[in-house]
Amino acid sequence: MAKHHVTTTINGEVSEFLCEPQETLLDVLRDEVGLTGTKEGCSSGDCGACSVMLDGRLVCSCLVLGVEAQDKSVETIEGMADGEKLHPLQQKFLEEAALQCGYCTPGVLIAAKALLETNDNPTETEVRYWLAGNLCRCTGYDKIVRAVMDTAADMRGA
């Protein structure tokens, strides 16, 4: 089948790739673009490991076709740090050991960043609801939620 030529912006840089019409954005990011920080858990929209931002909306990249990224802006975990400087969420996750195997962590961080961009003072319940679509099979939820809330407090104080 003929491949589609897609032009998009990934982490602020114009990017072009070829993909099959049925290929997911997740597969494109990992296999065509080489950005393997975005993880594949379920491939069915249930685990959140593949979370990315698409034109400012949090999406499961396993449920988006690569061709749908045409003329859109994609943000992945690779674009979260500012050069060597980690995003405050990344820094806090490290400081508070809010990860175990880390498989879910890229998706959790992308989702948490999306939350803090719309709500800089979430309650614990709001954090838990927001991250309900991001499964951590190590069940490290308490530390994840605490790290998100502590980051929000730091960012409000900054």
Ligand code: FES
């Ligand atoms: S891999 Fe996309 S939601 Fe699980």
Ligand code: FES
């Ligand atoms: S840290 Fe292992 S899946 Fe979340």
